Each structure stands twice: as C-alpha cells, then as structure tokens.
Amino acid sequence: AALTALHGLRFSRLLCRCTPIVSKRLSTLTMFSSPSRTVFTMKEKYMPQRRGFAFTVSVDEFNAVSEDLFDILQESLEDDELPFEDMEFSSGVLSLVTEQGVWIVNKHSASRQVWLSSPKSGPSKFEYNKETQKWVSEREDKTAMHDLLVRELSELVGEEFSFTAKF
Amino acid sequence: IGQDEKRHSESNCVDTMRRFALRLARSASPSRTAVRLYHPNVVDHYENPRNVGSLDSKSKKVGTGLVGAPACGDVMKLQIEIDEKGNIEQAKFKTFGCGSAIASSSYATEWLKGKNINEAAKLQNQEIASHLNLPPVKLHCSMLAEDAVKAAIKDYKKKNAKEAIEGA
DSSP states (O other): OHHHHHHHHHHHHHHHHHOTTSOSOSSSOOEEEOSSOEEEOOOTTOOOOTTSSGGGSOHHHHHHHHHHHHHHHHHHHOOTTSOOSEEEEETTEEEEEETTEEEEEEEEGGGTEEEEEETTTEEEEEEEETTTTEEEESSTTOOBHHHHHHHHHHHHHSSOOOOSSOO | OOHHHHHHHHHHHHHHHHHHHHHHHHTOSTTSOOOOOOOHHHHHHHHSOOSBSOOOTTSTTEEEEEEEEGGGTEEEEEEEEEOTTSBEEEEEEEEESOHHHHHHHHHHHHHHTTOBHHHHTTOOHHHHHHHHTOOGGGHHHHHHHHHHHHHHHHHHHHHHHHHHHHHO
C-alpha cells in the first residue's frame, strides 16, 4: 500500500512538472492561470435569488404546472392558419419562428421559472403564483405572462389572438 | 438612452432576429445541422478580455453588483469606482458563464467607463444585445448584465447614503 502511495506521489509530481498550469492539489481545482488568461471557479454559496415566490412551489408542483403551461402554448400555436414560419417544442424549449423574430419560451428548473425571450419585449422570467394560479414576471411590475403574450401575438397576427386556456 | 436611440437599437435587434429566423427556417432540413456562430464582437470580448478583475469592495467609492447563481448558469460580479463628481472612474467585472454572458458584462464595463452615475443607470439590455448581436436565447445574459450594473449603482448609493446620515 505504501508503494502505491509513493508511485502516486511521484506520478502527481511528474504531472506537475509536465503541465505547470495544473495546481498542486489535483483533486480540488480552485484557481489556475495561463499566461494569457485567468480562470476562476465560483463556490456554490450563491443560491438563486429568492426574491420572488419561485420557490414557494415544490419541484413536483413546478413540473406539473409548467407542463400544463407548455401544453396550452403548444395547442394554441399549433394552428396551421397562423402566420408562423415554424413552431417547435422539444426538451422543454418552445420556439416560435416568425417574420418579426423568434419567440423562445423555456422551462428553467434551477430557478423554478419559465423564461421568455421576445423580439418585442426582450427577455423576461416568469414565476408561478399559487394563489392566483397565474404566471407572473419576477420583476416589480409583476406583468402577467398571459397578457404579455396575448398582446404581442395579437400584434403579430394582426387580429385578436387568444390562447386555448388562461395561464 | 433617448427614445430614438432605443427604437434604433430595437429595430437592429428585430433585423438580427429576422435574419436569424430566416437562417433557422432555411436550415431546418434534417441533413444539415444549423450552426450558429458567436458574433465577432462576442468573440472579441472573450479573446481579449478587458476590465477583468476586482476593486476594493470595502471602499466607499466602490459599488458592487453580484447577480445570478451558478445553478442558473450565470454569475456576474460587476464593480464600479466613482469619483467625487459622480463619474465612473473604473469598472471591473468577473463573470462565470457562457461567452455571451462574459461579453455582455465586459461590454457593460466598457460602456460605463467615463459616464456619470445617473447616466449609467439608464443602461438598457437592448443596447448590449444589439452591440453583441445576441441571439434570442442569449438575451437573458444582457438582462443580467443590466441587473448587475443596477445592483452596483444601488450598492454605491446605499453605502454613501449611510455615510451621509452618519456624517450629518
């Protein structure tokens, strides 16, 4: 056992000599620098900012309500008569390709939010409010996701757009 | 930023989105995978990092904004040092995240330098996104950079408000 330990030590020293950028403690890489660039790793002490009520829903609840949400979105946008170039939903990401830009709605489990990227209003993050059963923005104005999307899609389509259900 | 400038940057954004959308639509065939390259501006910020580092967070002249979380994929720390006149002397950043996040925060520090603190609060994510030609999925990075700037300004004001109360 002592022999293998010695071998291990020699090997790690050899490695250090050959590759000077690898830190001495091979098991925990904390900071290393190359001549041109310094890279650092962050400690996992920063939790997602819990200023909203994203974390008032449990993981299971979040999965359930976000599934419902994407079902509604898919159903409403699947209509062939709508002037979209493409509508695709795969692995939790819904992308709507239109002449006026691309809308992307994706589920973000780490922060228990649903993220929207809109060519009109830019990026927004929505959380599920259990009391009102609505998806609202994490920002102070608490915009409702449903209202925002209805407004933008109506403008895009040219007439009043409505989803198959409220969310 | 004035209304006109905002509209201009928005229309740039729309043009980019349109081009991206058309490219995506055209390359939808199963035999060809759509390859989206980083815009040269983004690559430039990654290859030639500028304003990377830290300032003394205890100093009253420095405001620190820390936003994001590793679990979310992006963490940005943005610090600004402000002189007596209220102008931003120095700005430093450290970002953990994708190339677009790094470029967004790097561009934000570049944009901030020399500006007055009141002007700086007007930084919009559209400005960052249009300069870097960010695709739809990466707009969140520019938003995070805007949040980092606002957080840094808020921190600076909080520090100096406290000092004003203590001094009076």
